[in-house]
Amino acid sequence: DVKVTQSSRYLVKRTGEKVFLECVQDMDHENMFWYRQDPGLGLRLIYFSYDVKMKEKGDIPEGYSVSREKKERFSLILESASTNQTSMYLCASSLYSAGTQYFGPGTRLTVL
Amino acid sequence: QQQVKQSPQSLIVQKGGIPIINCAYENTAFDYFPWYQQFPGKGPALLIAIRPDVSEKKEGRFTISFNKSAKQFSLHIMDSQPGDSATYFCAASGGGSNYKLTFGKGTLLTVNP
Numbered sequence: 001d002v003k004v005t006q007s008s009r010y011l012v013k014r015t016g017e018k019v020f021l022e023c024v025q026d027m028d029h030e031n032m033f034w035y036r037q038d039p040g041l042g043l044r045l046i047y048f049s050y051d052v053k054m055k056e057k058g059d060i061p062e063g064y065s066v067s068r069e070k071k072e073r074f075s076l077i078l079e080s081a082s083t084n085q086t087s088m089y090l091c092a093s094s095l096y097s098a099g100t101q102y103f104g105p106g107t108r109l110t111v112l
Numbered sequence: 113q114q115q116v117k118q119s120p121q122s123l124i125v126q127k128g129g130i131p132i133i134n135c136a137y138e139n140t141a142f143d144y145f146p147w148y149q150q151f152p153g154k155g156p157a158l159l160i161a162i163r164p165d166v167s168e169k170k171e172g173r174f175t176i177s178f179n180k181s182a183k184q185f186s187l188h189i190m191d192s193q194p195g196d197s198a199t200y201f202c203a204a205s206g207g208g209s210n211y212k213l214t215f216g217k218g219t220l221l222t223v224n225p
């Protein structure tokens with residue numbers, strides 16, 4: 001079974017804090033993705049990575065950065081959290097570029 | 113911007129009914145159309161997917177119908193059960209953005225007993 005784990009299920013941070021969201025997959029997948037999910041807006045891609053140290057911007061990268069130092073781990077960084085970044089964050093991985101994406105359980109981030 | 117438009121936003125049916133969720137896309141280069149199912153507190157999970165060389169695909173009670181000329185595809189759930197209550201997302205990928213799935217905004221399905 002493919003497993004994608006995220007470091008926290010719930011996180012509360014203050015405006016201006018630096019926030020790290022961690023994602024680990026155990027299936028040796030090449031591709032990893034970060035999405036945010038908001039009611040009525042669906043899933044929006046923030047960043048993705050198709051190889052170690054490689055990254056590409058998704059549809060809404062502003063205010064975020066990512067890091068992929070090891071194949072199994074993909075981190076999302078909020079350099080200075082703002083209240084409009086309160087959301088559910090979902091990590092996913094896939095073996096093939098356009099193949100099935102396997103999602104983690106999500107991290108619900110609240111920025112006060 | 114590449115878009116996938118999904119409707120309805122929410123849907124309520126009785127047990128045994130056949131809910132239908134529709135999606136329309138613009139980019140004719142899309143060549144992979146998956147549906148994801150998400151239960152509360154969980155991440156989305158792949159339910160069924162289709163490529164444009166077929167017009168219909170069935171897996172158990174779930175069927176995708178695909179109309180290439182109309183650039184539309186839909187999900188039908190036969191004999192729906194309360195356990196099917198979830199949010200359903202259609203998506204598409206292909207062409208110049210092979211890595212990316214473009215998702216619809218989701219449909220919240222409620223199946224009443």
